[in-house]
Every structure is written in C-alpha cells, then in structure tokens.
Amino acid sequence: MAAILPVAAAAMAQKGATIATSSPVIWHFLGYPFEVAGMIAAVFACGAARWWIGAAQSLRREHRWSLDIPVSGIAIAFSVAIVISQRPEPLSGLLYGAGLGMLGEGIFKIAENYLKKAGTVFGIDTDKPGE
Amino acid sequence: MTNTSFAAQAVANGPRTIAQPSFEGMGWLVVINLAFMTIATLVGMMVVIKLAGDAWKHRRLDTWLSPAWIYRALGIIFACGITIRCGAEALTLWGYDARDPVASGMYATVKRLFDPFAVTFGLSGLGLYICSEPGMIEQQRKEPFAIDMWLAWPMIRRMLWLGFATFVAAVGVVSTR
Numbered sequence: 001m002a003a004i005l006p007v008a009a010a011a012m013a014q015k016g017a018t019i020a021t022s023s024p025v026i027w028h029f030l031g032y033p034f035e036v037a038g039m040i041a042a043v044f045a046c047g048a049a050r051w052w053i054g055a056a057q058s059l060r061r062e063h064r065w066s067l068d069i070p071v072s073g074i075a076i077a078f079s080v081a082i083v084i085s086q087r088p089e090p091l092s093g094l095l096y097g098a099g100l101g102m103l104g105e106g107i108f109k110i111a112e113n114y115l116k117k118a119g120t121v122f123g124i125d126t127d128k129p130g131e
Numbered sequence: 132m133t134n135t136s137f138a139a140q141a142v143a144n145g146p147r148t149i150a151q152p153s154f155e156g157m158g159w160l161v162v163i164n165l166a167f168m169t170i171a172t173l174v175g176m177m178v179v180i181k182l183a184g185d186a187w188k189h190r191r192l193d194t195w196l197s198p199a200w201i202y203r204a205l206g207i208i209f210a211c212g213i214t215i216r217c218g219a220e221a222l223t224l225w226g227y228d229a230r231d232p233v234a235s236g237m238y239a240t241v242k243r244l245f246d247p248f249a250v251t252f253g254l255s256g257l258g259l260y261i262c263s264e265p266g267m268i269e270q271q272r273k274e275p276f277a278i279d280m281w282l283a284w285p286m287i288r289r290m291l292w293l294g295f296a297t298f299v300a301a302v303g304v305v306s307t308r
Contacts, residue, residue, distance in 0.1 A: 036303070036308075037307045037308035041304055084289055090304050091225040
C-alpha cells in the first residue's frame, strides 16, 4: 500500500490505467478476500446514513452510548459482512451500505419478527402470533 | 455477450479504462468529480428534506405566494435540480465498469433522461426568482435589519462533515479499485 498520501497516490497511480494494467486492491478478513473499493463505499454510505439520520435527533444524542453507537456498529458490521460475502462493485456497495444504515434499528425489528414467526412454528409462544 | 443498446456497445468497444475514458486516466480528476457529485447529491437531498419538512410544518403560516413561501420554494426547486443532476452523474461515475457494459451504458442513458428534468427545475427556479424579484426586493427593503447568518450553523456543520467523509471515501475508492 503506497497510500501514505492517498491524494498523491491517487493522482499518480492511474496514469492511463486500464483494466488490463491494474487490478483492484483486495484485502483479506479472516481469510475471506474482498475488494477494498466496495468495502470503503459500503462503510462510508452506512456511516453517513446513520450519522445523517441521527445527527438531528435529540433522543439519539441523549442515548448516544447506549443506543446510537451500538446500532450504528451493528449496521456497519452488517454492511461489512455483506461486502465480504457478496463482493459488490462500488455502486452496489454504496447502495447496500446506505440501505442498511437507513434500516438502522429496523435490523432488530426484522430479527424480532423472525423470532416471533419461529415461535409460532414451533408452538412455543402461541398467545403472541406472528404476522 | 449481447450489447443491445448503443451506449453499451460504446462502452464495450471503447478503451477498457477503469473510469470513464473522458477522464484521460487522471485519477485525481475522478476523485474530485466523484466526491463533488456525491456531496452535491447528499447536500441537495438534505436541503430538500429539511425545506419540505419546514414547508409542511408552517403550511398554515406561509400561505400560497407569500414571501416566505416563495423563498422556501426557490430553495426546494434549486435543491431538487442539483440533486437530480448530480445524483444522475454520481450514478454514472460510481457505476461505470468496462467489464459490465450493459449497466454502464444504462446509467449513461439514465443520466441523459434525467438531465432535462434537472434543467427544468433550474429554469423554473429562475422563473420564480425573476417573477418574484421586484415585489420581493420591495418587501425586503421595508424593515432593514441584518440577517443572522449563523442560525443554520448546526446544519452547515453536518454538511461539512458529510462532505469531508465523502471526499475521503472517494479517494479511497478511486485509489483502490
């Protein structure tokens, strides 16, 4: 990685670069390879969406450490996981990240709904039927 | 491979550059374009959402063609134009991939389809400005007082942080792909 000065590296690296002459940078996480460009796009989009939606809400500012940051962490972890498993192009990474960031707390709601459904299927919690 | 559209054929038969060939291989130019188009889209969306919310909140107070309504409508219209134009451009820039000519060509065509709408927004904003300008200037001269420009500072600070993050992300994406 020659990205000590990223701007300079970006300015110099791609002089007439084509697909044949340059290949995307690939990093590894626990042995799984992924494209760094898609990862940066997804994490940026997720963080920006989380932060943008939350920045103006006094409720989330009040519960920053107990609510906002854990949920943001989960959303970012989900985008990282999706990028590693799907290995999307930067644009798709951007959309995945933005979608998950906007979903935010909704991730937990979806999980909860699935749990409720599982409960009705197995007959554990029949007095609270799933959707 | 079947490249049905002309745009897809142009991408498929053109030089296999990483970004659009018109960048002439200047990575820094790609970074600047990518970052600015994305920032403009995000900031434009922020402004549209905020002003639309304000308009809904004060819909009883700011009646049709009142100065406050006109001023807010100007902001909404111009911000819509910027969002559509720069959003379509950001889509083509983010989505360009010589290995996927069909999608790249489609994004380029989508941009062509959206540009007239953006220009329509810009021109209607100008039209509203020109139409309201004489009356508005008259209105604004009635009680001269300085406007506190820093009332919007929290929102501006948010925009600046978003812009900084976007720039960092653009540098990262361009220099690694």
